[in-house]
Amino acid sequence: MVRKMNHVEMARALFGITLGYHIVYATIGVGIPLLIFIAEIVAARTKQQVYQVFAVRMVRILLLLVGVGIVTGTTVAVMLSVLWPTFMRVVGQVINVPFEMEIFAFMLESLFLAIYVYGGKRLSVKTRILSALFMSIGSTASAVLITDVNSFMNTPTGVTWVNGSPTQIDLLRAFFNPAFPTELAHVVVSAYMAVAFVMSAVAAKNLLKRDQTSEERAYHRQTLSLTMAVGGVTSVLTAFIGDLSGKFLAKFQPEKLAAAEGLFHTTRNAPLVIGGIASAATQSVVGGIHVPDLLSWLATERLDGKVLGLDHFPQNTWPPLFVHLLFDTMVGIGSFCIAVAVTYWVYRFRAKTLDVPGWLLRVIFVTGFLAMIGIEAGWCFAEFARQPWIIYGVMTVSQAVTPSASVGILFVGFVSLYGVLLIATIWALKRYFRNHPLSEYQVTYTTHVVKHEKEGNLA
Amino acid sequence: MNIVALGAAFIWAMISIYTILGGIDFGSSFWRWYFSRRKNWEAEEVAHSFVSPTWELVNSFLVLIPVAIVGLFPGAAYAYGSILLIPASMVLGLLILRGAYWQFGYASEQKRGPIIWVVGLTGLILPGLFATILGLSQGGYVSRGTQGAYVLPLAKFLFSPQVLVFLAFGILMALYLSALFLAQYAKQAGSLETFAAFRRSAQWVGPLSAVSGILAIVSSMHGQLDMSHRLVTWWPILGLSFVMFLVGYAGLFRPVGMTKVRMSLWATVIQLVLAQIAYGCAHYPYVLYPYLTFSDAASNHSMFVTTLVIFVAGFALLAPGFYLFRSLFIKDVQSVVSQTASRGTVTPKRG
Numbered sequence: 001m002v003r004k005m006n007h008v009e010m011a012r013a014l015f016g017i018t019l020g021y022h023i024v025y026a027t028i029g030v031g032i033p034l035l036i037f038i039a040e041i042v043a044a045r046t047k048q049q050v051y052q053v054f055a056v057r058m059v060r061i062l063l064l065l066v067g068v069g070i071v072t073g074t075t076v077a078v079m080l081s082v083l084w085p086t087f088m089r090v091v092g093q094v095i096n097v098p099f100e101m102e103i104f105a106f107m108l109e110s111l112f113l114a115i116y117v118y119g120g121k122r123l124s125v126k127t128r129i130l131s132a133l134f135m136s137i138g139s140t141a142s143a144v145l146i147t148d149v150n151s152f153m154n155t156p157t158g159v160t161w162v163n164g165s166p167t168q169i170d171l172l173r174a175f176f177n178p179a180f181p182t183e184l185a186h187v188v189v190s191a192y193m194a195v196a197f198v199m200s201a202v203a204a205k206n207l208l209k210r211d212q213t214s215e216e217r218a219y220h221r222q223t224l225s226l227t228m229a230v231g232g233v234t235s236v237l238t239a240f241i242g243d244l245s246g247k248f249l250a251k252f253q254p255e256k257l258a259a260a261e262g263l264f265h266t267t268r269n270a271p272l273v274i275g276g277i278a279s280a281a282t283q284s285v286v287g288g289i290h291v292p293d294l295l296s297w298l299a300t301e302r303l304d305g306k307v308l309g310l311d312h313f314p315q316n317t318w319p320p321l322f323v324h325l326l327f328d329t330m331v332g333i334g335s336f337c338i339a340v341a342v343t344y345w346v347y348r349f350r351a352k353t354l355d356v357p358g359w360l361l362r363v364i365f366v367t368g369f370l371a372m373i374g375i376e377a378g379w380c381f382a383e384f385a386r387q388p389w390i391i392y393g394v395m396t397v398s399q400a401v402t403p404s405a406s407v408g409i410l411f412v413g414f415v416s417l418y419g420v421l422l423i424a425t426i427w428a429l430k431r432y433f434r435n436h437p438l439s440e441y442q443v444t445y446t447t448h449v450v451k452h453e454k455e456g457n458l459a
Numbered sequence: 460m461n462i463v464a465l466g467a468a469f470i471w472a473m474i475s476i477y478t479i480l481g482g483i484d485f486g487s488s489f490w491r492w493y494f495s496r497r498k499n500w501e502a503e504e505v506a507h508s509f510v511s512p513t514w515e516l517v518n519s520f521l522v523l524i525p526v527a528i529v530g531l532f533p534g535a536a537y538a539y540g541s542i543l544l545i546p547a548s549m550v551l552g553l554l555i556l557r558g559a560y561w562q563f564g565y566a567s568e569q570k571r572g573p574i575i576w577v578v579g580l581t582g583l584i585l586p587g588l589f590a591t592i593l594g595l596s597q598g599g600y601v602s603r604g605t606q607g608a609y610v611l612p613l614a615k616f617l618f619s620p621q622v623l624v625f626l627a628f629g630i631l632m633a634l635y636l637s638a639l640f641l642a643q644y645a646k647q648a649g650s651l652e653t654f655a656a657f658r659r660s661a662q663w664v665g666p667l668s669a670v671s672g673i674l675a676i677v678s679s680m681h682g683q684l685d686m687s688h689r690l691v692t693w694w695p696i697l698g699l700s701f702v703m704f705l706v707g708y709a710g711l712f713r714p715v716g717m718t719k720v721r722m723s724l725w726a727t728v729i730q731l732v733l734a735q736i737a738y739g740c741a742h743y744p745y746v747l748y749p750y751l752t753f754s755d756a757a758s759n760h761s762m763f764v765t766t767l768v769i770f771v772a773g774f775a776l777l778a779p780g781f782y783l784f785r786s787l788f789i790k791d792v793q794s795v796v797s798q799t800a801s802r803g804t805v806t807p808k809r810g
Contacts, residue, residue, distance in 0.1 A: 067562035068562055071555045074518065074551065074554060075555060077522050077525055079547075081540035082541075082543055089537040091533070092530055092531075092536055092762070093759050096529050097766075106519060107519055108777065111777065169761060171761055402540065402544055404542065406545065417552060420559075
């Protein structure tokens with residue numbers, strides 16, 4: 001029994017590390033095309049070259065990350081079958097359609113990325129904008145489709161289970177399962193948000209450097225302004241959709257909500273507990289700030305609404321209690337992002353200048369990292385809080401795992417591989433932007449684009 | 460032809476296409492390494508300029524195959540998934556290294572050396588590893604443990620002489636095909652010296668790839684699908700395939716100026732496709748001998764049909780995009796041709 005547990009946990013750890021690593025690349029791969037699309041539109045509207053330079057530089061990041069994302073994505077696709085063969089046998093009968101469509105969405109993205117890079121200056125403004133749009137549609141559709149499989153794992157509809165085997169399969173109802181709308185909206189908008197904050201952190205970091213020329217400062221100020229606008233709007237949207245997700249959980253996965261909020265006892269007028277540690281021994285959250293009635297209101301839109309607690313469910317299907325902290329990390333970072341964006345815009349309107357004080361730049365710089373941590377915390381919450389199930393209420397993770405032993409050796413191998421890859425990605429990005437400083441674009445903008453096209457061959 | 464056979468043919472067709480695309484892609488990166496070791500920089504550049512724009516496309520084709528197998532034959536995905544944890548992870552590790560080194564090559568010119576050998580070495584091994592799956596599918600290695608779980612004794616598999624023959628065949632086939640392709644590529648670019656270098660490589664790899672291919676077919680172990688006898692039924696296709704090999708190979712021995720290497724290349728592609736058709740037909744109906752047939756492994760009817768429809772529709776929808784890309788690419792190549800003609804570097808012509 002103990003050995004079996006170790007085996008499952010090793011497999012979970014290997015897959016978790018792989019996904020956690022891939023999520024960074026995937027999230028940036030979803031967010032950057034949108035920013036390129038917006039930058040192209042703003043450039044066409046305002047006739048300011050700055051935004052075009054921004055778009056061109058972001059494409060470089062995208063090219064590198066998509067290249068690495070392809071191999072980590074291939075790894076995820078193959079690992080699904082070799083680590084969770086029993087799960088994939090069910091997927092193959094019920095919910096493989098989104099996986100299949102995702103490949104074509106990805107091809108759409110790479111194709112228009114290649115056209116955008118290749119075509120370079122030869123493309124008309126309209127074609128450039130359209131290419132960026134299709135790129136963005138492709139990458140967003142990829143995210144939506146992959147998320148659909150995850151939402152099926154949360155709410156497996158369109159199938160009847162007889163002794164764990166799927167029968168009476170309705171592909172459409174499996175595809176459009178109840179969790180799909182809120183989950184896809186939350187994943188997509190939060191990815192847009194996180195990447196906007198990451199890019200504004202890059203701008204903030206450059207504005208904090210003392211050795212920048214006035215042209216460089218102008219460029220970074222304007223990109224900061226653009227990314228803060230996108231980040232502001234999307235962070236508010238993320239919160240709004242996050243609230244809908246909470247209401248969704250209350251209805252369809254109350255166990256997950258109870259664990260997220262550390263609510264042990266079913267109750268009316270449930271308080272919202274912010275922070276603190278959920279303790280099984282005391283059957284309560286130790287520490288944290290209690291806000292009376294708020295959880296009832298958030299979950300049911302009534303102060304005296306009834307919220308199911310963990311006591312409603314058998315203890316052997318409880319998710320691990322630490323998910324409460326993951327959940328609060330996600331919500332806390334999301335709220336902090338809204339606060340930063342609001343501060344930035346209030347300051348801009350008050351001071352009526354593009355200049356932003358150093359302390360705010362430092363905060364924005366840190367927010368970039370936090371936003372990415374928020375994404376990771378959100379995904380970790382989503383996955384840990386479904387435990388012990390891989391398909392909610394139907395199949396547990398330990399039923400799905402491969403019978404092959406020796407996951408442990410692989411774990412060491414893959415973790416070191418990802419470590420090297422992460423360092424190399426950062427190295428390559430730094431290297432590229434050191435060899436291609438901003439001055440290169442402004443002074444010899446046209447020649448650079450010609451060079452860029454040739455590099456497109458390599459992409 | 461029933462629908463299960465149609466699905467099996469579809470999977471096999473995708474594997475065939477991947478064999479050819481991947482063989483050229485992987486082999487080319489090995490030749491790049493090989494010629495950089497011999498300081499033949501022009502040949503190195505030919506190999507490089509081909510591989511660069513294609514590997515991502517080839518890689519996304521690789522992902523199509525497991526996803527299609529899960530949708531059409533989830534039973535096969537289950538069977539192979541349960542036994543291939545270690546081998547598949549080895550392949551993934553090599554693919555990750557290869558892809559990463561490619562990407563990082565764009566960031567810095569100074570790290571060319573390690574990039575060339577990592578990409579070249581992984582390009583050499585990977586096609587061989589893929590080919591060993593064929594040996595596995597013929598049975599004799601996998602057994603069923605308690606509760607029907609599939610078990611693969613890894614050492615027995617990896618060190619079996621037959622698997623080593625498949626490994627050698629995969630490697631040599633990729634080297635032959637890519638040498639032909641690069642020879643044709645160099646010829647198109649008008650670089651006769653480089654063309655001759657690749658032609659020489661093709662001349663000595665060709666017979667080795669044919670011999671290892673024949674050995675792979677005839678070597679069968681006790682308890683395996685008896686491929687050599689099952690293939691006899693399909694002798695006309697197999698015979699034609701061999702004739703195509705001879706045609707392609709003989710074409711390499713005309714004087715340099717007169718060699719129609721394009722003909723050799725196509726003859727070899729046809730040779731491979733015919734051999735794969737014969738092999739696939741002889742292997743049918745087994746996915747994993749003797750435990751699993753395609754109809755046992757097949758998904759339910761609605762998923763099966765939907766999967767086929769999605770793949771056909773997906774390719775149809777993306778076709779205009781690929782066409783636009785290709786036309787852009789060719790225009791781009793024409794401008795690069797005039798710029799680099801003086802330097803003697805190579806001018807890709809394919810999209």
